[in-house]
Amino acid sequence: MQRWLLCLGLCCAVAACEGGDETTSEETAPIGFPDASTRPSEASSAPVSDGGPPQAPDARAPDGAAGDPTHAGVGDGETGSNPRGAGRFGGAADAVGAAPVGAGPVGASTPSAAGASERTSASGASSTSSGVSVGPPPITWDAGLQKPVQPGTLTAGTWDDNRNFERFQAYRADPVRAAKAGVLPIGADDFVQAHAAVSQVPALRTRLDVALVIDTTGSMGDEIRYLQTEFVAISRAIETKYPNAEQRWALVLYKDVGDEYLTRFFDFRSQSSEFRDKLAAQSAGGGGDFPEAPEAAFEVLNQFAWRSDGDVAKLAFWVADAPHHTENATKFAAALKTARSQNIHVYPVASSGVDDLTELTMRSAAQLTGGRYLFLTDDSGVGGVHKEPTIPCYFVTKLDDALLRMVDIELSGLYREPEASAVLRTGGDPKAGICTLSSGQTVQVY
Numbered sequence: 355m356q357r358w359l360l361c362l363g364l365c366c367a368v369a370a371c372e373g374g375d376e377t378t379s380e381e382t383a384p385i386g387f388p389d390a391s392t393r394p395s396e397a398s399s400a401p402v403s404d405g406g407p408p409q410a411p412d413a414r415a416p417d418g419a420a421g422d423p424t425h426a427g428v429g430d431g432e433t434g435s436n437p438r439g440a441g442r443f444g445g446a447a448d449a450v451g452a453a454p455v456g457a458g459p460v461g462a463s464t465p466s467a468a469g470a471s472e473r474t475s476a477s478g479a480s481s482t483s484s485g486v487s488v489g490p491p492p493i494t495w496d497a498g499l500q501k502p503v504q505p506g507t508l509t510a511g512t513w514d515d516n517r518n519f520e521r522f523q524a525y526r527a528d529p530v531r532a533a534k535a536g537v538l539p540i541g542a543d544d545f546v547q548a549h550a551a552v553s554q555v556p557a558l559r560t561r562l563d564v565a566l567v568i569d570t571t572g573s574m575g576d577e578i579r580y581l582q583t584e585f586v587a588i589s590r591a592i593e594t595k596y597p598n599a600e601q602r603w604a605l606v607l608y609k610d611v612g613d614e615y616l617t618r619f620f621d622f623r624s625q626s627s628e629f630r631d632k633l634a635a636q637s638a639g640g641g642g643d644f645p646e647a648p649e650a651a652f653e654v655l656n657q658f659a660w661r662s663d664g665d666v667a668k669l670a671f672w673v674a675d676a677p678h679h680t681e682n683a684t685k686f687a688a689a690l691k692t693a694r695s696q697n698i699h700v701y702p703v704a705s706s707g708v709d710d711l712t713e714l715t716m717r718s719a720a721q722l723t724g725g726r727y728l729f730l731t732d733d734s735g736v737g738g739v740h741k742e743p744t745i746p747c748y749f750v751t752k753l754d755d756a757l758l759r760m761v762d763i764e765l766s767g768l769y770r771e772p773e774a775s776a777v778l779r780t781g782g783d784p785k786a787g788i789c790t791l792s793s794g795q796t797v798q799v800y
Contacts, residue, residue, distance in 0.1 A: 427621040427659030433650065434615045503579045505587035509733040509778060510703070510756045511748040515721040517798040519549045522721055525744060526714070536645075536680030536711055538687040538718055545721060548694065552724040556767035559667040562596070563622060563660055564589075564761075565604040565698075566633065567651045569674035569705075571613070575638040577705050577730070577737040581673055586630045588757050593626055595758070596765065603629035604658050607636055608651035614639065616647055619654045644709075645679040648672070649686035656692045667764040668698045671757070672719065675705040677712040686715075694723045701760055703753075704729040706738035713743060728756055733778055747782025747789035747799055771800045 515522035523545070526532065566585060570578065592601055602622040609615060618636075623629045660668055670693065678686045693700060700723040702716035708729075720727045731750050732740050755776045762770055771787055782789050784799040791797065 428619065428654065428657045430620045432615045432618045433654070434617075503583045505583050506752050506754050507734055508577070508580050508584055508736060508753040509731045509750055510728050510753040511731055511743070511750050511781065512756050512760070512800065513717075513727045513729075513743065513745050513748055514798070514800070515717055515727065516549050516552045516724065517800075519721075521795075521797060522717070526718070531710065531714060534711055534714070536677060536683050536715075538683050538690070538715060540687050540690070540718060540722060544691070545718075548722045548724065557664065558767050559665050559765050560599060561661065561663070561666045562592070562599045562601040562761070562765065563604070563666055563668045564592075564601065565606065565622075565655055565658060565670045567606045567608070567648070567655055567670055567672040567674075568636070569609075569646055569648070569676060570607045570618075570636060570638050571609050571646055571676070572639050573644075573675055573707060574673075574705060577675075578636075578638045580734075580736055581703075581705075582633055582636070584753050584757070585671070586633060588754055588761075589626045589630060591754070591758060592761055596761075599765065600624075601626065602661075604655075605629065605632055606651045606654050608647050610646045617650050617654050619658075622659050644676050646674070646676045647682070648674060648678050649682045649689050652686065652689035652693060655698070656689060656696065660696055660698065662696075667761075668696070669701055669725070669761065669764060670698050671701045671703055672716070673703040673705060674712070674716075675707040677709065677715055690719050690722055697724075699723050699725040699764065701725040702727055704741065704743075706730065706740050708741050710744075713741065726760060728753075728760075742781075745781075746791055746797055747780065747784045749780055749784065749799060750778045751776045752778070769800060 515525075523542070526542075526545075531537075568574075568578070568581070574581075589601070589603060592599065602624050603626055604622045605620045607615075607618040609617075620629070620632045623632075655670055660666075690700070700719045702720055702725070704713060704716055704727070708716075713727075713729075717727045719725070727743070729743050730737065730740050730753065733750055749772050751772045755772060759770055759772065787799050789797050789799060
């Protein structure tokens with residue numbers, strides 16, 4: 355009987371392979387990459403299409419692909435260090451690992467509600483939005499604290515190294531800091547040119563492309579549920595405040611070599627509800643050593659279907675608590691320069707546990723691309739200890755307030771300080787947005 359059952363099992367397995375089981379096919383090839391020959395090439399510097407002719411924009415395909423074939427994007431999928439394939443981005447051995455519970459197949463579209471749906475503003479007023487589900491955010495749970503995760507919990511400060519460029523130059527030139535292994539090989543002239551570019555009067559922008567780049571290794575587990583909730587709420591708040599901004603969202607998750615996946619990515623969606631579903635389904639795990647693989651995430655980010663029109667504000671919020679591997683510094687620097695060439699403004703969000711190299715890397719990325727450095731603080735009581743940044747003064751507000759101000763600055767082209775009622779505390783002694791140091795030097799807080 356045992357021998358008969360074994361034979362039957364083997365026959366069924368062979369039949370399943372010969373019959374082209376759909377589930378198996380879905381798990382072993384990223385959607386959007388029909389075969390290895392059409393996957394993005396790691397050697398290619400141009401944005402790569404998803405294996406077919408440009409499509410008309412819809413809920414699944416990247417917006418802008420039809421009108422701008424050079425920015426056709428990469429679709430959805432994973433690059434991986436998972437057990438079924440150790441290939442890097444575009445390698446023939448790439449395979450899709452198992453998605454977290456509730457995520458569905460990687461790259462699969464999540465249906466949004468049809469017809470008009472109800473949207474409630476912070477003030478309680480309702481309005482309608484056609485075709486996009488913007489109902490109440492999903493409730494997530496903090497297993498450690500045994501309480502539901504609510505938006506508006508995390509706290510953060512911000513800093514702009516382009517508004518304090520001389521201080522940034524001195525910060526990078528510090529002999530001990532400059533000698534650290536893994537410092538990005540970006541020349542002083544690159545930072546000077548970036549500063550000159552952002553010093554020009556910014557233009558008013560009416561459309562918005564936002565990508566999240568998130569470290570999902572295990573060390574992020576103390577804060578990732580809160581960050582997910584915050585960004586889900588932020589996308590809703592932007593939708594309410596800027597209903598005509600044509601916002602689109604994309605997502606890159608990354609871990610490290612040897613983890614479940616190296617990167618998992620979802621290209622731009624015109625329906626914010628679908629982005630929110632993708633974000634809420636992710637979880638933290640893996641890692642092991644301290645450094646991770648942000649350079650791989652930025653290589654994917656650069657191949658998304660970013661709109662190239664001048665009226666589009668392009669932001670990438672990079673959420674992480676660890677640096678790159680020192681041997682990948684050159685690759686990471688190249689990826690950041692590519693982002694700068696596409697006018698993508700990088701806004702790092704430093705989480706608990708960052709070290710000096712991570713702060714230096716994040717601030718360098720923000721200055722080079724015209725973004726700003728955001729850092730979580732201990733004021734929220736969430737997560738581990740947060741590093742005190744190497745800056746003389748700052749305002750602490752709720753993270754959602756800080757993120758919305760960054761978006762507002764990008765769209766309006768005007769600096770906006772936090773409302774007095776939003777300031778939870780200050781670092782240093784800022785007055786009217788200025789701090790006067792003991793040396794007599796002044797710095798700008800916002």
